Amino acid sequence: VLDNMTENSAPPAGGKASEAHLASLLMSARLAWIGHNLDQPGYGEKAEAAYRKILQNIPADRKADIQDEFGRFLASIGKSSEAVKQLRAAYQSGNRSSAVPLAMALLAQDKRSDSVKVLKEYTRANPNDPQAQEILDAIESGQIQVQNM
Numbered sequence: 001v002l003d004n005m006t007e008n009s010a011p012p013a014g015g016k017a018s019e020a021h022l023a024s025l026l027m028s029a030r031l032a033w034i035g036h037n038l039d040q041p042g043y044g045e046k047a048e049a050a051y052r053k054i055l056q057n058i059p060a061d062r063k064a065d066i067q068d069e070f071g072r073f074l075a076s077i078g079k080s081s082e083a084v085k086q087l088r089a090a091y092q093s094g095n096r097s098s099a100v101p102l103a104m105a106l107l108a109q110d111k112r113s114d115s116v117k118v119l120k121e122y123t124r125a126n127p128n129d130p131q132a133q134e135i136l137d138a139i140e141s142g143q144i145q146v147q148n149m
Contacts, residue, residue, distance in 0.1 A: 003028070005020075005024045006021065006024040006025055006028055009021035009024055011057075016057075017057035017058075021057070022054060022057060022058060025050050025053055025054045025057075026050075026054060026066075028046075028050045029047050029050035029051045029054065029069075029070075029073075030047075032044070032046040032047035032050060033047045033073050033076075035047075036077065037076075044077050047073060048073070048074075051066065051069070051070040051073060052070075054066050054070075055067065055070065063093065064089070064090040064093035064094060064095040064098075065090070065095060067086045067087070067089045067090035067093070067095070067098075068086070068087065068090040068091075068095045068097060068098045068101075070086045071083045071084075071085075071086030071087035071090060071098065071101060071102070071105070072087070072101050074086060075087070075101055075104065075105045075108070080105045080106075080108040080109050081109065083101075083105040084102065084105045084106060084109065087101055087102035087105055088102055090102075091118070096122065096125070096126070099118055099119065099121070099122035099132065100119070100122070100131065100132050100135065102118055103115040103116075103118045103119045103122075103132075103135065103136075103139075104135070106118065107139065107144065107146060108146065110146045112139065112146075115139060116136065116139055116140060119132055119135060119136040119139070120136065123136055
């Protein structure tokens with residue numbers, strides 16, 4: 001049903017995506033993410049394709065939120081390089097909730113100093129976020145280490 005809704009609400013070639021189409025794509029991406037987490041074959045790729053399609057069609061003032069969500073998805077499936085690109089773009093566009101996942105994705109790439117830099121900037125601006133401060137302290141004290149397998 002969702003695939004039909006997405007297909008039926010698609011804009012004509014070169015046309016602007018409707019809210020219904022964007023909502024259908026987002027639901028499809030999220031559902032595919034869940035399917036991926038439940039080990040359903042092909043659902044990771046389906047989620048990734050839906051997020052990319054949303055990014056092509058979403059208005060600029062809403063793009064950072066999708067980049068944040070897409071970056072979190074990419075990080076969850078082990079694509080840290082791509083996750084960093086999306087999360088950094090979201091963070092630089094003003095989506096401050098991207099800071100912690102961005103820092104963790106950077107850490108997964110063994111970019112400790114970049115990770116610490118993002119977390120320090122974020123914790124200065126958000127001193128009441130205990131999770132971010134705890135992660136920063138753990139990285140700086142060496143409690144969090146990256147092990148490449």
